[in-house]
Each structure stands twice: as structure tokens, then as C-alpha cells.
Amino acid sequence: MSELNDLYQEVILDHNKNPRNFREIENADKQADGHNPLCGDQLKVYLSIEDDKVKDVAFKGSGCAISKASASMMTQAVKGKTKEEADVMFTEFRQMVMGEMDTDTEENSLGKLKIFAGVREFPARVKCASLSWHTVHAALNGEVEVSTE
Ligand code: ZN
Numbered sequence: 001m002s003e004l005n006d007l008y009q010e011v012i013l014d015h016n017k018n019p020r021n022f023r024e025i026e027n028a029d030k031q032a033d034g035h036n037p038l039c040g041d042q043l044k045v046y047l048s049i050e051d052d053k054v055k056d057v058a059f060k061g062s063g064c065a066i067s068k069a070s071a072s073m074m075t076q077a078v079k080g081k082t083k084e085e086a087d088v089m090f091t092e093f094r095q096m097v098m099g100e101m102d103t104d105t106e107e108n109s110l111g112k113l114k115i116f117a118g119v120r121e122f123p124a125r126v127k128c129a130s131l132s133w134h135t136v137h138a139a140l141n142g143e144v145e146v147s148t149e
Pocket of ligand 1: 127
């Protein structure tokens with residue numbers, strides 16, 4: 001468990017310091033604003049869609065290390081995926097951080113995102129970790145704004 005915590009710390013710090021796809025997409029096909037009032041995290045997710053797939057995805061915003069690292073890894077995870085595949089990941093990610101799914105024993109498509117499983121021990125951080133997923137889910141479904149409350 002402490003090994004997992006070390007990995008978790010390392011990955012969060014890395015993605016917080018060097019967030020991937022941290023930019024705007026001009027003329028994005030879809031975009032949405034996400035807000036987590038509990039912590040003050042705020043981000044905007046941009047999507048380019050081609051042939052029903054996420055051709056490009058990026059985010060901008062400010063927030064705590066967990067929200068930023070999670071958004072960074074979310075963009076890597078959904079790139080190239082269909083809306084349906086991204087929706088499945090959103091559902092699985094939410095179940096994982098809420099402690100409703102054991103990613104070690106239950107089949108899932110989360111891959112590297114499993115390092116966020118530890119967040120379930122910290123209820124106040126669950127919304128930080130899932131904000132970018134709520135936001136990309138909203139954008140894919142044509143909504144422009146989402147709040148975790
Ligand atoms: Zn936060």
C-alpha cells in the first residue's frame with residue numbers, strides 16, 4: 001500500500017508540475033466549464049471530435065494538485081476514444097473514487113488511472129479528482145457547465 005502511495009504522490013506531482021494538454025483548442029467542437037466549489041477548482045475542457053472519436057482534448061484552469069493532475073491524465077485517457085468509451089471511463093472512474101468498485105478485482109478500462117483509487121480514503125478530495133471527468137462528460141453530452149455540487 002505504501003508503494004502505491006509513493007507512486008500516487010509521484011504521478012500527481014509530475015502531472016501537476018507539467019500538465020499534459022494544458023492549452024486551449026481554437027474552434028473546439030465542444031467545450032464545458034467545470035467548477036468544484038468545495039475546493040475552488042475551476043477548469044475548462046475543450047474537445048475536437050472527428051468520426052465520432054475524440055481527436056483532440058485539452059484543458060485550462062486552476063485548482064489543487066489533484067484536480068490538475070487528474071485533468072491532465074483524463075486528457076491522455078480519452079484521446080482517440082469514442083464518446084461511448086469515454087462515458088464508460090467516466091462511470092468507472094467515479095465508481096472507483098467513491099469506493100463503489102474494486103479496480104483490482106473488477107474488470108475495467110481505467111489502466112493508469114487506477115492510481116486515483118487511493119482518493120476514496122479522502123472524501124473531500126473525491127470531487128477534486130472527478131471534476132475533469134464530470135466536465136468532459138458534460139462537454140461530450142452538449143452541456144456547457146457543470147458543478148460537482
Ligand atoms: Zn481540489
